[in-house]
Amino acid sequence: MSDPILSVRNLRVTFPSLAGRIEAVRGVSFDIGNEKVGLIGESGSGKSLTGRSIMRLLPKAAHPVADRMRFDGKEILSLPEGEMRGMRGGEIAMILQDPKFSLNPIMSVGDQIAETCRIHLKLSKREARARTLHLLEQVHINDPARVYPLFPHEVSGGMGQRIMIAMMIVARPSLIIADEPTSALDVSVRGQILRILDELRAERPTGLLFITHDLNLVRRFCDRVLIMYSGRIVEELPASRLDEAEHPYTRGLLDAIPRLDRPRDRLATLQRDPRWITEEAGR
Amino acid sequence: MIEVEDLQVFYGEGRDRFHAVRDVSFRVEKGETYGLVGESGSGKSSVLNAIAGRHSDWTGTVRLAGAEVDPRRRNPADRQKVQIVFQDPFGAIHPKHTIGGTIAEPLAINRRQNRGETVDALLRQVGLPGRFRYRYPHQISGGQRQRVSIARALALQSPILLLDEPTSALDVSVQAEILNLLQDLRRDQGLTYLMVTHDIGVVGHMCDRIGVMKDGRIVEELTKAQLVRGETAHPFTRELLSESLLG
Numbered sequence A: 001m002s003d004p005i006l007s008v009r010n011l012r013v014t015f016p017s018l019a020g021r022i023e024a025v026r027g028v029s030f031d032i033g034n035e036k037v038g039l040i041g042e043s044g045s046g047k048s049l050t051g052r053s054i055m056r057l058l059p060k061a062a063h064p065v066a067d068r069m070r071f072d073g074k075e076i077l078s079l080p081e082g083e084m085r086g087m088r089g090g091e092i093a094m095i096l097q098d099p100k101f102s103l104n105p106i107m108s109v110g111d112q113i114a115e116t117c118r119i120h121l122k123l124s125k126r127e128a129r130a131r132t133l134h135l136l137e138q139v140h141i142n143d144p145a146r147v148y149p150l151f152p153h154e155v156s157g158g159m160g161q162r163i164m165i166a167m168m169i170v171a172r173p174s175l176i177i178a179d180e181p182t183s184a185l186d187v188s189v190r191g192q193i194l195r196i197l198d199e200l201r202a203e204r205p206t207g208l209l210f211i212t213h214d215l216n217l218v219r220r221f222c223d224r225v226l227i228m229y230s231g232r233i234v235e236e237l238p239a240s241r242l243d244e245a246e247h248p249y250t251r252g253l254l255d256a257i258p259r260l261d262r263p264r265d266r267l268a269t270l271q272r273d274p275r276w277i278t279e280e281a282g283r
Numbered sequence B: 001m002i003e004v005e006d007l008q009v010f011y012g013e014g015r016d017r018f019h020a021v022r023d024v025s026f027r028v029e030k031g032e033t034y035g036l037v038g039e040s041g042s043g044k045s046s047v048l049n050a051i052a053g054r055h056s057d058w059t060g061t062v063r064l065a066g067a068e069v070d071p072r073r074r075n076p077a078d079r080q081k082v083q084i085v086f087q088d089p090f091g092a093i094h095p096k097h098t099i100g101g102t103i104a105e106p107l108a109i110n111r112r113q114n115r116g117e118t119v120d121a122l123l124r125q126v127g128l129p130g131r132f133r134y135r136y137p138h139q140i141s142g143g144q145r146q147r148v149s150i151a152r153a154l155a156l157q158s159p160i161l162l163l164d165e166p167t168s169a170l171d172v173s174v175q176a177e178i179l180n181l182l183q184d185l186r187r188d189q190g191l192t193y194l195m196v197t198h199d200i201g202v203v204g205h206m207c208d209r210i211g212v213m214k215d216g217r218i219v220e221e222l223t224k225a226q227l228v229r230g231e232t233a234h235p236f237t238r239e240l241l242s243e244s245l246l247g
Helices: A047-055 A081-087 A109-121 A125-138 A157-171 A187-203 A215-221 A239-244 A248-256 B044-052 B099-109 B115-125 B130-134 B142-154 B172-189 B200-206 B224-229 B235-244
Strands: A006-017 A020-032 A036-040 A063-065 A068-071 A092-095 A175-179 A207-212 A224-229 A232-238 B002-011 B018-028 B033-037 B058-064 B082-085 B160-164 B192-197 B209-214 B217-223
Touching: A006 A047, A020 A047, A020 A207, A020 A232, A036 A047, A036 A215, A047 A068, A047 A092, A047 A175, A047 A207, A092 A157, A109 A125, A109 A157, A125 A157, A157 A187, A187 B235, A207 A215, A215 A239, A224 A239, A224 A248, A232 A239, A232 A248, A239 A248, A248 B172, B002 B044, B018 B033, B018 B044, B018 B192, B018 B209, B018 B217, B033 B044, B033 B200, B044 B058, B044 B082, B044 B160, B044 B192, B082 B142, B099 B115, B099 B130, B099 B142, B115 B130, B115 B142, B142 B172, B172 B192, B172 B200, B192 B200, B200 B224, B209 B224, B209 B235, B217 B224, B217 B235
Parallel strands: A036 A207, A036 A224, A092 A175, A175 A207, B033 B192, B033 B209, B082 B160, B160 B192
Antiparallel strands: A006 A020, A006 A063, A006 A068, A224 A232, B002 B018, B002 B058, B209 B217
């Protein structure tokens, strides 16, 4: 692989607690190039914290350290906050699960996108409006002029997610962190959102970190998969070969999914092995 | 066990009146699991809410365990025939009530005796330790909370359970445990399930028959075998299948 867009080595995120420090992310290393990387794990595995560390959007109490967290030649963790703020929503963008919580509820969706255009691209009011309508069209909103004045509560989940994407691509980011972007959406809408992400990546090289607990989605959509368990990456493999996964945790997850092509009377349940928490990924 | 004929469900008044469910008919035999699938807004939850008695603005016929129910007035006997388990185990349980109190509430409302012993038995049935009755919802995991919702739904020994996306908020590993629990309960207690979900994999695993809903109507009815073999006649079902079927 040529120079990765993002390179992370030995990322650790700790929280203070009454019983000493708790390490929620425990030495995670990966690179993202011009590709779609799926980061899979269950609730509490540290996958979202890993994504948020890259944006430096962690809870106040969290303390992230890494041997390396390099994006575009810069060490993210040691950047001054002012410079980081320019990077967020600029070169690095993030989409979250529920657009309802990410959008400002008392500002029309068009004005919110236009505001982003004015801040990041220094456009005039009129230019920002024209750019916004164009962006809405780019994310396949049929009637941008009708959608522009709507408020977040007036749009559907799929529409909201498209608005988030429109806002995100204002500054043409080279790294997108998508944290469960489609989990709240219907399957057909989910397909549309994924196609929009693909179209954006076809325009320019973009790394995508796709955080999800949906193995089927990753299998079909991503290039590479990282499987996280208890704050570590326990396995890494090409998405197309997910079925050949060897780690017992990944195997357990795969076996627990009900599938039409493999009907069973009972679903296998995950038998957790305490060794998974301590042993290093085999690589 | 559940017979629905010509169900029409409405929301709103006057000019805003919205016809959410149109001419829906289906029947579920005793011990069977029937799945309603479709996208958000297709009316599947409206059907569930009409049957559950949570929404009263409907016409048509709904028979539960042989007896017709009145849209506007449910007698206590009707109410005890059916219980519902919701998607979000965070929202479905009162955060300031203990687990024991939550499970005992339907028992108290219906003035049942020996409530303490019944709560113990219910916790055992859903695979939770007895000491959990003293805990609060925030002290247990999402999967455990869904077990509590199921225990509460079982409390009145209702023969029919309505399951509204019971596992879509859970991790796959936890989902498998809850689905297995639901299967065991159905077999051991002869329960009848009506399940709403958008996950075709879950439907194929759990349901004997499936009704596919679109724009308030059931556009196609399939058996499990037909679903597994992909024998669908309606283009919408095929679209649902191709979007969710992965290999």
